[in-house]
Amino acid sequence: MNKLVDSFGRQITYMRLAVTDRCNLRCTYCMPAAGANIVERKELLTFKEMYRITRVLTELGVNKVRLTGGEPFVRKDLMGFIKMMSYNDLLDEINITTNGAGIAKHVEELSKFKVKTVNLSLDSLSPEKFAKITRRDVFDEVWNTFELLEKSGLKLKLNVVVQSGVNTDEINDFVALTKDRNIEVRFIEEMPFNGVGKRAMDEVWNYTKILGEIKTGYPNIETLPLVKSSTSRLFKLEGAKGIVGIIPAYTRTICSDCNRIRLTSTGQLKNCLFDEGVYSIRDFIRNGASNEELKQLFIDLVSKKPKDGFVAEANRKKNKNVSESMSSIGG
Numbered sequence: 001m002n003k004l005v006d007s008f009g010r011q012i013t014y015m016r017l018a019v020t021d022r023c024n025l026r027c028t029y030c031m032p033a034a035g036a037n038i039v040e041r042k043e044l045l046t047f048k049e050m051y052r053i054t055r056v057l058t059e060l061g062v063n064k065v066r067l068t069g070g071e072p073f074v075r076k077d078l079m080g081f082i083k084m085m086s087y088n089d090l091l092d093e094i095n096i097t098t099n100g101a102g103i104a105k106h107v108e109e110l111s112k113f114k115v116k117t118v119n120l121s122l123d124s125l126s127p128e129k130f131a132k133i134t135r136r137d138v139f140d141e142v143w144n145t146f147e148l149l150e151k152s153g154l155k156l157k158l159n160v161v162v163q164s165g166v167n168t169d170e171i172n173d174f175v176a177l178t179k180d181r182n183i184e185v186r187f188i189e190e191m192p193f194n195g196v197g198k199r200a201m202d203e204v205w206n207y208t209k210i211l212g213e214i215k216t217g218y219p220n221i222e223t224l225p226l227v228k229s230s231t232s233r234l235f236k237l238e239g240a241k242g243i244v245g246i247i248p249a250y251t252r253t254i255c256s257d258c259n260r261i262r263l264t265s266t267g268q269l270k271n272c273l274f275d276e277g278v279y280s281i282r283d284f285i286r287n288g289a290s291n292e293e294l295k296q297l298f299i300d301l302v303s304k305k306p307k308d309g310f311v312a313e314a315n316r317k318k319n320k321n322v323s324e325s326m327s328s329i330g331g
């Protein structure tokens with residue numbers, strides 16, 4: 001079987017697929033108050049196109065897909081799509097990243113399909129602060145989803161974007177959640193993907209500073225062994241049910257064993273979060289390409305995957321500065 005291997009010998013086995021660029025929240029670190037620029041509906045990949053692209057990729061060795069967005073559950077009939085995707089016998093896992101607002105009714109059904117892990121974004125444990133960050137009053141809904149997911153048997157990860165001057169005082173409250181809950185709390189370095197670009201911050205909260213803060217509360221937290229191709233570095237409190245992760249998303253010390261590609265909701269292939277989008281897979285298939293041609297295209301494009309996020313950023317041609325919203329890229 002042909003495989004997707006880049007020029008550094010890294011094999012691609014994981015795709016992040018943005019099923020929409022629309023979102024029901026307006027998180028301050030992700031987009032301006034008026035929302036990110038969304039595209040016309042016909043520009044978005046259809047579910048059939050997403051299924052076909054995924055099938056071809058799985059024939060090239062991809063065995064995991066993460067559905068993201070925008071907010072994946074905002075796309076009409078996402079559950080039907082998950083069901084459709086679960087028929088792909090070459091796919092082992094479907095994971096979902098969601099903000100959890102208004103999805104309680106779907107939680108039970110998720111585990112019937114190939115969904116293994118849900119990443120729930122939750123940046124504050126204070127309803128007031130949460131409303132300020134998301135610009136929507138949905139804390140109770142999201143907390144309800146959190147509790148349902150915890151009971152569901154699905155693997156649950158909490159995504160916490162660490163925002164200088166906003167939620168850094170809650171880092172150790174989040175760590176404390178892992179004591180008696182079988183969850184992974186992941187602290188993510190804030191990146192300039194917010195529709196505007198780099199914003200002024202009082203302090204840079206990078207991996208080292210986040211870990212330093214955790215150690216002020218929990219000096220004996222144990223460092224767990226590295227997991228190949230994982231985006232997070234993992235830690236555990238003694239006797240805890242859950243674990244803590246830190247994702248050096250912006251300092252980019254995790255690129256050397258990257259196994260991922262991304263497809264935006266408009267079908268742009270991204271070899272790296274920091275590149276501009278290297279090819280319109282949507283246009284290629286809408287122009288009549290066969291599956292064999294699509295396979296060859298993926299093999300060629302992946303062979304050019306940049307070494308790391310810094311090289312990818314330096315290669316940008318049009319928008320030199322990283323400023324798109326994560327919501328249109330697919331976080």
Ligand code: SAM
Nearest residue numbers: 030069070071098099121159190191193326331
């Ligand atoms: N709507 C879903 C959600 O909120 O989880 C999925 C899409 S969202 C863009 C995916 C992830 O990207 C979320 O965990 C979000 O917190 C993260 N994210 C968005 N903007 C970011 C930024 N500027 N820096 C770091 N992470 C960001």
